[in-house]
Amino acid sequence: MMNTTDLPNAQAVVVHDDIEQLGAAVAQRVAELASQAIAARGVFHVALAGGETPRRCYEKLRHLPVDWAHVQVYFGDERCLPAGDAQRNDRMAYGALLGQVAIPSANIHAIPSELGASTAAARYATLLLQVAPLDLALLGMGEDGHTASLFPGNPALGNPALDDHVLAVPVFNAPKPPAERVSLSLTALNTARQKIFLVAGAGKRDALEQILRGEPLPAARIAAAEWHLDRAAWPGSLR
Numbered sequence: 001m002m003n004t005t006d007l008p009n010a011q012a013v014v015v016h017d018d019i020e021q022l023g024a025a026v027a028q029r030v031a032e033l034a035s036q037a038i039a040a041r042g043v044f045h046v047a048l049a050g051g052e053t054p055r056r057c058y059e060k061l062r063h064l065p066v067d068w069a070h071v072q073v074y075f076g077d078e079r080c081l082p083a084g085d086a087q088r089n090d091r092m093a094y095g096a097l098l099g100q101v102a103i104p105s106a107n108i109h110a111i112p113s114e115l116g117a118s119t120a121a122a123r124y125a126t127l128l129l130q131v132a133p134l135d136l137a138l139l140g141m142g143e144d145g146h147t148a149s150l151f152p153g154n155p156a157l158g159n160p161a162l163d164d165h166v167l168a169v170p171v172f173n174a175p176k177p178p179a180e181r182v183s184l185s186l187t188a189l190n191t192a193r194q195k196i197f198l199v200a201g202a203g204k205r206d207a208l209e210q211i212l213r214g215e216p217l218p219a220a221r222i223a224a225a226e227w228h229l230d231r232a233a234w235p236g237s238l239r
């Protein structure tokens, strides 16, 4: 029987019954971390995850007591699509959360991916340099173990020299469409004060099994993360 402590690098692993409970638990954690950061430093810098898994969390978060005027929102990655395109990660976040809470628009820092991956990554890296370290990075994981838009085989993953000082990277060959993206780098993600993964669905089980076996998939390269999984994703449910 595998237990949750087998997940390498994990600061904590919580297995929830379903996406609703996972979303509620992570929403609560975000609100707590926001309150702590604002009390300590007057601001909460958070990078939101893309994809679909975080949607329920964001929908629940909008009902929690968060001092949005002191929250600065960034994105862990963005797809290179026209501004406003429904398939962009920032649009999902707007629909589920940011368009529903009293956060000043100046506090929302979209990745300008409509400018193309190289230009957008350079601009975003400059912005992140002014605020690093993030207080929280929310992260998803793909079925291949990617996180943000750091996919297996990405040269930034294998080249610490490249990655050490770069906070945002262009991606041109993502296997998950669109191929062109912008991603926060491992350094930007790993230097966040807190990292929280949201992983749900049986489709993620294989990647988690590989990580449990010590495969250095991109998601496994995030150190000291808090993993929130649903039962369908957790391989332990097999044993």
Ligand code: 6PG
Binding pocket: 049, 050, 051, 052, 053, 054, 077, 078, 079, 089, 139, 140, 141, 142, 143, 146, 147, 148, 149, 176
């Ligand atoms: C994206 C995301 C990506 C996502 C994972 C998981 O652009 O799709 O940034 O990293 O977090 O692919 O996606 P799901 O949550 O939809 O399974």
